[in-house]
Amino acid sequence: MDLTELLAGGRQELRRGTVVLACLLLLRRPGYGYALLDRLRDLGFAVDANTLYPLLRRLESQGVLSSEWNTEESRPRKFYRTSPDGDRLAAELLDDWKRLDTSIRALDQGDPE
Amino acid sequence: MTALTDRYVWAVLRAVPASQRADLEPEVRALVADAIDARNGDPALSGEAAERAALTELGDPAVLAARYADSPQYLIGPRWFAEWRRLLTMLLPIVVPIVSIVVLAANLLSGAAVGAALISALGTGITVTIQMLFWFTLVFALLERFGDQELSTGTPAAWTVDALPELPDDGRLGIFEVASTVIANVLVIGGILWVQLQPPIVLDGQAFALFDPALWSFWLPYFVAVSVLEIAFAIALYMRGRWTMTFAIGNALLGAAFAVPAVWLLQNDLLFNPALVAKVTAATDGTWLGVTGVIIGVSVVAIVAWDAIDGFRKAIAASRR
Numbered sequence: 001m002d003l004t005e006l007l008a009g010g011r012q013e014l015r016r017g018t019v020v021l022a023c024l025l026l027l028r029r030p031g032y033g034y035a036l037l038d039r040l041r042d043l044g045f046a047v048d049a050n051t052l053y054p055l056l057r058r059l060e061s062q063g064v065l066s067s068e069w070n071t072e073e074s075r076p077r078k079f080y081r082t083s084p085d086g087d088r089l090a091a092e093l094l095d096d097w098k099r100l101d102t103s104i105r106a107l108d109q110g111d112p113e
Numbered sequence: 114m115t116a117l118t119d120r121y122v123w124a125v126l127r128a129v130p131a132s133q134r135a136d137l138e139p140e141v142r143a144l145v146a147d148a149i150d151a152r153n154g155d156p157a158l159s160g161e162a163a164e165r166a167a168l169t170e171l172g173d174p175a176v177l178a179a180r181y182a183d184s185p186q187y188l189i190g191p192r193w194f195a196e197w198r199r200l201l202t203m204l205l206p207i208v209v210p211i212v213s214i215v216v217l218a219a220n221l222l223s224g225a226a227v228g229a230a231l232i233s234a235l236g237t238g239i240t241v242t243i244q245m246l247f248w249f250t251l252v253f254a255l256l257e258r259f260g261d262q263e264l265s266t267g268t269p270a271a272w273t274v275d276a277l278p279e280l281p282d283d284g285r286l287g288i289f290e291v292a293s294t295v296i297a298n299v300l301v302i303g304g305i306l307w308v309q310l311q312p313p314i315v316l317d318g319q320a321f322a323l324f325d326p327a328l329w330s331f332w333l334p335y336f337v338a339v340s341v342l343e344i345a346f347a348i349a350l351y352m353r354g355r356w357t358m359t360f361a362i363g364n365a366l367l368g369a370a371f372a373v374p375a376v377w378l379l380q381n382d383l384l385f386n387p388a389l390v391a392k393v394t395a396a397t398d399g400t401w402l403g404v405t406g407v408i409i410g411v412s413v414v415a416i417v418a419w420d421a422i423d424g425f426r427k428a429i430a431a432s433r434r
Binding site: 032033034035038048049050051053054055057058069075076077078 | 139140143144146147148151170171172173176177180181183
């Protein structure tokens with residue numbers, strides 16, 4: 001297996017869990033599906049539309065996002081927002097992320113032990 | 114919204130559970146509309162091209178629907194794959210050769226040419242393989258979808274150290290014990306078919322079936338069925354690896370299921386072909402027929418009883434180990 005293939009696989013594994021955290025953090029300000037997709041891509045999260053939209057719906061059914069139809073604009077849009085439960089989940093995940101980052105950095109700079 | 118979008122939305126909705134459709138439709142429509150709007154800002158794209166590009170980005174509606182429905186997108190997942198493979202790799206190499214050999218023997222004994230018998234056996238082997246693969250896969254795919262949710266999440270939570278297999282030891286059954294049971298029963302089945310369908314008994318140029326042909330209505334198929342059960346039993350026993358009390362009881366019951374009707378038929382002069390008996394009685398004084406009947410009956414009872422006792426003896430020995 002050549003390196004590019006390994007890299008693609010490794011990246012996919014690394015990113016899998018980060019999209020959930022990114023959504024929870026981004027949606028602290030309400031947003032709708034397409035805008036969120038656009039924003040995530042600008043930030044460098046390679047996420048497919050047909051993965052993100054079902055994910056939002058699942059997170060809503062799990063109670064970490066809430067949703068509301070906004071009918072004020074030209075067309076109705078479903079706006080998602082991180083719920084209080086979602087905020088707590090995001091805080092926990094963020095702590096884990098920071099710990100992981102510290103550990104990985106330490107490993108990279110030579111195991112202290 | 115054009116026909117293309119309507120077709121896309123319909124393709125998604127028809128593939129999700131009915132309960133989700135009403136809720137999902139406006140959502141999918143809004144997503145498509147947003148994606149089209151984002152592209153309408155691009156002067157290089159016509160309206161239709163923008164719509165096509167937007168729908169292409171959303172991808173295969175079947176995939177989107179499956180993700181919305183949150184149903185597995187694989188037939189057998191990690192929870193069941195190992196079990197599925199273990200069962201198939203254990204059963205296929207046992208069942209397929211046995212069935213093929215039974216078919217081969219039955220064909221040869223009923224007088225088929227060797228080539229035809231081989232082709233028939235090979236065909237049956239392939240059919241049995243395909244059937245087993247299909248049914249096992251179907252059962253596991255259903256388990257994957259409708260089995261215990263906790264079990265199907267992919268974590269081996271249900272596994273405990275108690276499930277570890279026993280180390281092979283002296284109590285472990287050899288393949289030869291199974292093979293001898295299988296061969297003996299194949300011979301019984303083949304023998305019944307042979308003496309009835311291709312009778313080797315020829316007196317004065319006339320061939321006689323050994324057993325009463327009237328027994329085809331029930332008892333001969335019954336004995337064949339019991340023998341098939343004996344083969345299945347031997348395979349089950351081999352998979353279990355050692356004798357247990359349950360197996361010993363099953364063994365005794367199967368033996369009785371064979372011996373009791375056989376002796377009863379013998380005792381009431383219902384077993385052998387009356388035409389053959391009449392012919393033999395006419396030719397000789399016939400008293401030896403009764404003696405032969407007694408000898409056969411006693412032998413059948415002795416063999417079955419010994420086999421039943423042997424099963425219990427092995428079960429007790431295995432439990433002490």
